[in-house]
Amino acid sequence: MAINVLLVDDETSFVETLARRLTLRQFAVWQANDAETAMRILADNPTIDVVVLDVKMPGTDGLTAIKNIKRRHPMVEVILLSGHATLEASVGGMALGAFDYLLKPVRIDELVYKVEDAHRRKAIQEEKIRSLRGVTPPESNEQKT
Amino acid sequence: MESRYQQLYRRMALTGLAVALIPLYLVGAAIYLYFASSLEQNQSAQLQNLAVNRSSAVQLFLAERTAMLEALAHAASLDGLTTPGELRKVLTILNKRGQSFVDLGIIDSGGDHLAYEGPFRLESHNYGGEPWFEETMVRGVHVSDVFLGFRRVPHFVIAVRRDDRPEPWILRATIDSEVFTRLVRSGQIGLTGDAYIVNRGGQYQTPPRFGGEILAYAPFSTTIAPPGVNVVSRERADGRRVLTAFAWMTSKDWLLVVDRDPRESMSPLQQALKIEFVALLAASLLVGGAVVYHTRQLVGRLASEDRNRVATEAQLAHSARLVSLGRMAAGVAHEINNPLAAIGELAGLMEDLIDEQFLAGSPHAALFQENVRKIQLHVDRTRGVTHRMLGFARRMEPHQDTFNVNDVATEALSFIEREASFRGVELDRRLDPGLPMIKSDRAQLQQVVLNLLNNALDAVPDGGMITVSSHATHDSVVVTVEDNGSGIPAELNDRIFDPFFTTKAPGEGSGLGLSICHTIMKGLGGSISFESAANEGTVFRVQLPRTQM
Structure with missing residues (x-):
């Protein structure tokens, strides 16, 4: 089963290229250029597993976006991606529930590894919750590139 | 001045x-x-x-004497006194108590001697015109001033007048002027x-x-x-x-x-003056010495505190410059990173597509692959630079990091690699791979090591050698930076860590580098020391305490 990833970055060229590369690597990828669009996509697609989020964006910034994502979709894992990764921002993001952070420009292998890792954690978390509630996992939705 | x-x-x-x-x-x-x-x-x-x-x-x-003569004149009669030999007896009796009478004479109212007893021949002289005679005749008793008289020798007389006869008579005695003078001179x-x-x-x-x-x-x-x-x-x-x-x-x-x-x-005064002078001199020396000593101490302390303040201010200014440099570096890195990320991803996508899409089987496929790989290589290189810049910016703020000192040394070495290679200076790394992690301020330690490396680079000639080594002792981690330059003259050993001390040409060095290193190492609870031999080189040793992880 493919991992569903939402890429959020204001650099359109970057996000588009990265989306294609991840798609080539069998990920199901959604794209957004700002936090508001990302929230919409997340609301429409509850199967998204991992959000790769730029820290510094016009409008709602990455750190505020994490809060919103974690509040509405607590199971979704967030990986911070930044060209301005001060330790404070990263630590702040981790404290808000981010899975990890990566510095731009990121190697594709590194990103793939981190996304898979995040997905693994999400799966474990979901498994725990299911076993606690005694319910079965929902069917995955339509995938989109 | x-x-x-x-x-x-x-x-x-x-x-x-x-x-x-x-x-x-x-x-x-x-x-x-x-x-x-x-x-x-x-x-x-x-x-x-x-x-x-x-x-x-x-x-x-x-x-x-006057009373004695008066008593004599009243007690004895004129006849008795003028009897030959009588006056001599009287003179002897009078002189028994103090040899003060020289002679005695009895003189009638006309001024002639009726009798005389004494060492001079005065019997024939008439005293009628003498002032003492006239005074005595008028006043009855007279003590004369000193005069020469008939004998031409200074003397004075005491004379008393007696009026028991129709014609008064006078008893006169000459006083021994030696006895009298002695009395006065006492x-x-x-x-x-x-x-x-x-x-x-x-x-x-x-x-x-x-x-x-x-x-x-x-x-x-x-x-x-x-x-x-x-x-x-x-x-x-x-x-x-x-x-x-x-x-x-x-x-x-x-x-x-x-x-x-x-x-x-005044000799007691002179004595007192001497004692007072000695006491004043001793007190002056004591007080003066104390004043001079305490003033010297005080001014010395003031100067030392001023020096420390200047060094601290210089270090603050230096740190502030580094912080703004760091911010600028962060800004530049960010601006570069975004397009760089896009380039990297685009090149990556090209690489991804080459195998699977239209270039498969093309005669240029290998060249494409090679060029895309090169683009990614350069993106990686540039990424390394921007990450270092971001790391530098981040580390200008005070931090407590857990890190391996070898990483710090390697990172610092990467900053000078280019210049070293350009000048043919060999960089020898002897880093102990088993070094324990420590907890300290990584950026500050890096600043120290980088400073030592820069100094070493300045000290070695082209083609020289710089050796960076690390090792751990039971309680500390040590990094040494050794060069084979000209060494530090022994007479400068004491001043090498002083602020503003430099051997570089004016304008080439602020003289703050080692001073700041020293302050940083002290602040980190470690130390910095050096050994140097003329024409052999210098070894700087930085020591940090091992921390419990």
């Missing part, structure tokens, strides 16, 4: 000395003046007492004191000790002496300044003069 610390030191020392010593000297002077004045008053009183005492003694002497004090008598007209009645004969005139007028007893300061005939007591006698119109050189009796 004299430094402001020397000026401050001089001003403070002078003020301190003035405040401490002026009151001391004022008190010393006051004590001396008070002592001198009280001694002078004392001397004056002593001299006055002496004059009164001597004057009384002289008057008593005269009164006694008032002389010390080696320069004098005591003598002058009459109203200023003639010496007894010889003075200095500068004058009997019957000569004294060099002062007796009018300078008011009635009674007075003490004045005056210059004597021999040029000496003396304290003089004038005492007018009540029973005779004579002035007793007693004088003494006050300096002669």
